[in-house]
Amino acid sequence: METGLFITFEGPEGAGKTTIIQRIFKYLTSEGQSVVITREPGGIEIAEKIRSLILDKNHTMMDGRTEALLYAAARRQHLVEKIVPALTNGQIVLCDRFIDSSLAYQGYARGLGIDQVLQINQFAIDGWMPHLTFYLDVTPEIGLERINNSKGREINRLDLETMEFHYKVREGYIQLIERFPERIKTINAEQPEDDVYEDVKTIIKQLLMI
Ligand SMILES: Nc1ncnc2c1ncn2[C@@H]1O[C@H](COP(=O)(O)OP(=O)(O)OP(=O)(O)O)[C@@H](O)[C@H]1O
Ligand SMILES: Cc1cn([C@H]2C[C@H](O)[C@@H](COP(=O)(O)O)O2)c(=O)[nH]c1=O
Numbered sequence: 765m766e767t768g769l770f771i772t773f774e775g776p777e778g779a780g781k782t783t784i785i786q787r788i789f790k791y792l793t794s795e796g797q798s799v800v801i802t803r804e805p806g807g808i809e810i811a812e813k814i815r816s817l818i819l820d821k822n823h824t825m826m827d828g829r830t831e832a833l834l835y836a837a838a839r840r841q842h843l844v845e846k847i848v849p850a851l852t853n854g855q856i857v858l859c860d861r862f863i864d865s866s867l868a869y870q871g872y873a874r875g876l877g878i879d880q881v882l883q884i885n886q887f888a889i890d891g892w893m894p895h896l897t898f899y900l901d902v903t904p905e906i907g908l909e910r911i912n913n914s915k916g917r918e919i920n921r922l923d924l925e926t927m928e929f930h931y932k933v934r935e936g937y938i939q940l941i942e943r944f945p946e947r948i949k950t951i952n953a954e955q956p957e958d959d960v961y962e963d964v965k966t967i968i969k970q971l972l973m974i
Contacts, residue, residue: 872936
């Protein structure tokens with residue numbers, strides 16, 4: 765039986781998801797909570813291998829549907845191997861990207877259709893939706909500038925998409941916020957890091973009543 769809390773973090777490239785997840789992890793752990801950090805695509809060996817395949821800069825020929833299916837396959841394995849056991853164990857799962865990335869990137873920006881991509885992902889996730897999702901909102905210009913200035917952050921195949929694609933990703937997320945207003949909380953991620961952190965922390969504290 766599920767007893768944990770599944771929180772996902774979404775946004776365009778360089779929105780600051782990894783940075784905020786690390787800080788929220790430290791905060792929740794200091795409050796005595798049992799927390800698991802993970803990411804998509806990846807989080808476990810099989811999914812990390814699929815990640816390398818999808819994000820390889822040389823794979824310029826990858827078909828959009830192949831891409832969507834690979835993300836969904838990685839998600840399935842990650843879910844059953846890591847996320848579900850943690851939730852069943854009563855833990856809080858902080859996940860860097862999940863289904864909304866597929867809906868915004870493949871469904872909307874890639875043009876496959878949000879509903880089509882939702883359908884293949886419903887097969888993959890079998891009802892395991894996040895309880896809460898933070899959408900960290902930044903313009904593509906700011907996000908891409910951040911990752912270009914970020915030491916050690918390798919530029920991947922998706923980063924190298926056109927500016928038009930990156931604009932569409934953001935538009936896709938805006939559509940998802942309208943579709944899932946209860947679950948997705950928008951955070952202004954163009955603020956200084958400390959302010960982004962405080963905004964996220966406030967919502968989590970309210971939810972956990974800590
Ligand atoms: N609010 C902020 N203001 C300025 N810089 C930030 C902010 N948040 C994060 N950064 C910096 O931006 C860079 C990208 O941050 P981070 O890796 O957390 O983003 P991300 O959303 O996980 O990126 P991606 O998923 O595209 O890899 C890092 O160098 C980080 O220090
Ligand atoms: C889960 C997921 C991810 N993507 C894209 C989004 C990013 O461009 C990369 C992942 O890189 P990051 O540094 O970990 O953010 O993959 C996607 O297009 N669809 C998805 O489902």
